[in-house]
């Protein structure tokens with residue numbers, strides 16, 4: 001089995017690599033930085049906000065079973081739409097939607113046996129319900145959910161056994177949550193909720209999240225594309 005994981009520098013992606021290194025799996029990391037000094041990891045450097053860089057990614061023919069985990073993601077500017085200082089929506093969509101979609105296709109075409117691919121797109125509950133001040137994030141995750149469902153449908157039609165999931169992992173103690181808590185309170189109506197999750201120790205650790213994702217992938221019981229931990 002080869003695990004292709006994006007965004008391995010920190011957060012959930014880094015914890016996933018740590019998890020799979022312990023079980024001696026082959027890993028291809030893709031992203032801006034590789035914090036690991038381990039020859040079990042092949043690393044492809046790429047800034048996902050650049051379509052040009054993305055297009056330069058080259059993958060070998062993958063003869064083993066492959067799991068692609070599209071993990072890298074950003075929350076964008078946290079603010080009600082009319083108060084946003086930047087129009088960062090194209091940037092958020094490039095990282096959160098177009099990059100994983102590009103990689104789904106790229107990896108699918110690099111896998112020798114079309115029955116040996118699992119795609120796990122890290123989505124979010126925010127794509128399934130509106131959260132004020134997170135417009136680009138919510139919309140990008142909803143789009144990722146939809147791309148995942150369509151891709152699964154297409155693979156089924158082609159008679160391939162590719163499995164596609166869009167998984168909402170819960171609320172995890174990462175830099176993304178730190179950024180959420182550091183938003184000005186007046187710009188974010190759920191500010192209290194997210195700050196209390198941290199102060200009441202309600203955030204899931206990255207280690208626990210990586211373990212649950214690995215268990216989810218091993219069980220693969222869920223027929224639905226959209227799922228959650």
Ligand SMILES: NC(=O)c1ccc[n+]([C@@H]2O[C@H](COP(=O)([O-])OP(=O)(O)OC[C@H]3O[C@@H](n4cnc5c(N)ncnc54)[C@H](OP(=O)(O)O)[C@@H]3O)[C@@H](O)[C@H]2O)c1
Pocket residue numbers: 006007008009010011012013031032033046047048049070071072073074095122123124125168169170171172173174175176177
């Ligand atoms: N934390 C949560 O509560 C939560 C909840 C639901 C879903 N998620 C999802 O889980 C995934 C991981 O989030 P996280 O919480 O672990 O966030 P994080 O700690 O902020 O890590 C984000 C990862 O994405 C990478 N990334 C961001 N921009 C990139 C770019 N332009 N090019 C390449 N890589 C880039 C980062 O790499 P750099 O170091 O290079 O920036 C980093 O490795 C995201 O898809 C997020 O939406 C998180």
